Amino acid sequence: xxxxxxxxxxxxxxxxxxxxxxxxxxxxxxxxxxxxxxxxxxxxxxxxxxxxxxxxxxxxxxxxxxxxxxxxxxxxxxxxxxxxxxxxxxxxxxxxxxxxxxxxxxxxxxxxxxxxxxxxxx
Amino acid sequence: xxxxxxxxxxxxxxxxxxxxxxxxxxxxxxxxxxxxxxxxxxxxxxxxxxxxxxxxxxxxxxxxxxxxxxxxxxxxxxxxxxxxxxxxxxxxxxxxxxxxxxxxxxxxxxx
Numbered sequence: 001x002x003x004x005x006x007x008x009x010x011x012x013x014x015x016x017x018x019x020x021x022x023x024x025x026x027x028x029x030x031x032x033x034x035x036x037x038x039x040x041x042x043x044x045x046x047x048x049x050x051x052x053x054x055x056x057x058x059x060x061x062x063x064x065x066x067x068x069x070x071x072x073x074x075x076x077x078x079x080x081x082x083x084x085x086x087x088x089x090x091x092x093x094x095x096x097x098x099x100x101x102x103x104x105x106x107x108x109x110x111x112x113x114x115x116x117x118x119x120x121x122x
Numbered sequence: 123x124x125x126x127x128x129x130x131x132x133x134x135x136x137x138x139x140x141x142x143x144x145x146x147x148x149x150x151x152x153x154x155x156x157x158x159x160x161x162x163x164x165x166x167x168x169x170x171x172x173x174x175x176x177x178x179x180x181x182x183x184x185x186x187x188x189x190x191x192x193x194x195x196x197x198x199x200x201x202x203x204x205x206x207x208x209x210x211x212x213x214x215x216x217x218x219x220x221x222x223x224x225x226x227x228x229x230x231x232x233x
Contacts, residue, residue: 046124047211047224064221098168107222108158108217110170110179 049075144212
């Protein structure tokens with residue numbers, strides 16, 4: 001059974017960098033059939049897909065236009081996890097952040113992590 | 123703000139049947155992309171409930187069913203139980219945006 005668990009600081013000040021990790025158990029971040037995603041949810045923006053990484057003989061990365069230029073998603077094969085970095089945060093980035101897996105050629109997410117609340121406030 | 127439109131709330135008495143609608147457009151559901159549904163119980167991770175319009179993952183009760191037609195989809199829950207009280211979200215893929223898109227969520231209250 002695949003399980004995902006997010007971790008990282010819950011409180012940031014504006015202009016700081018948000019850094020979260022998603023620990024994977026029951027699967028491998030290098031699995032060539034998996035796609036590893038970050039999704040967030042806020043009252044103002046609802047559920048919003050942010051970015052993904054996946055391995056197909058080399059690593060690929062894709063990001064939502066809404067955060068492109070500020071976001072980086074990286075795998076860590078030594079710890080079997082992947083990370084999210086979001087630079088120059090503002091209060092608009094306050095949200096619950098989820099990691100989730102998608103299987104190649106499917107368009108649904110399963111499973112999801114529990115989610116972690118990140119608050120941006122001065 | 124959500125690309126897919128859901129009613130904010132629905133309610134029903136135990137044992138009743140409720141439906142939750144999800145309306146999209148020609149760039150997502152209307153472009154023949156599947157709809158998927160998630161259930162988020164209070165304090166828990168979203169859980170896949172229905173995939174590819176009408177398929178239930180192993181372990182999901184057959185009281186849950188889904189359908190899709192054109193730019194609309196719906197989730198039906200029969201024999202409502204108190205433990206069904208949760209937030210429900212629809213999701214599809216949008217070819218114009220090139221990303222997965224979600225509904226705003228529907229809070230189900232079991233009266």
